[in-house]
Amino acid sequence: MNKNQSYEESGYLFNVDILVKSRSNALALQxxxxxxxxxENIADFRIKSGMELGQLIEAMLQDKRKSLIKPGASAASLPNGQAKPKAISQSDKSPSSPAEIKQSSSQLYEWITDCIRDNRLTRLTANRGGQPTSMPCRILNFDENNQLLNVYHVDEKQVYSFKLSEIIEVV
Structure with a gap:
């Protein structure tokens, strides 16, 4: 037996279910x-399930798809010719007519859903405490009822929640 054994740290993978108490799924995730x-001991992690987020967005998108399939839909109302918005800003959030509000919010939800699904890196500019803050982030989820957007700051490795009213621009 060799008494001069060297001890190397190894990585071990565990699959666990964790119950987190919180007011909402988004806050529990955060x-x-x-x-x-x-x-310090956790080298990496992947969340495979438990995020009950985006269900309202999916329902809205399915309703939109169903309405587009109806025979009375005109070619002008189909979004196929429209480009997805590259930037969502405060000016995009304040259209004048109800029809524009519905179309703008629909595009916003679709864009947010695409960012979440593609795990897309975005730059978010928000007004926090009177100071504009810009951060590279990935959108984790959007809580439509509370108008909250949860993002993961890739540099700080932290999760932040923003109300839509705090967000100045997302590119």
Whole structure:
């Protein structure tokens, strides 16, 4: 037996279910990610399930798709010719007519859903405490009822929640 054995650190993979108490799924997700990021022993993690986020967006998109399939829909109302918005800003959030509001919010939800699905890196500019803050981030989810957008700051490795009214621009 060799008494001069060297001890190397190895990585071990565990599949666990974690129950986090919180007011909403988004806040529970934020708390869990912060907890995992604060631990020095956790090298990496992947959240495979449990995010009950985006269900309202999916329902809205399905309703929109169903309305586009109806025989009375004109070619002008189809979004196929429209480009997805590259930037969502405050000016995009304040259209004048109700029809423009519905179309603008529909495009916003579709764009947010695409960002979440593609895990797209975006730059978010928000007004926090009177100071404009710009951050490279990935959108984790959008809570339509509370108008909250949860993002993961890729440099700081932290999760932030913003109300839509705080967001100046997302590119």
């Amino acid at each position: 708390a869990m990610i912060e907890m995992l990021n604060d631990s």
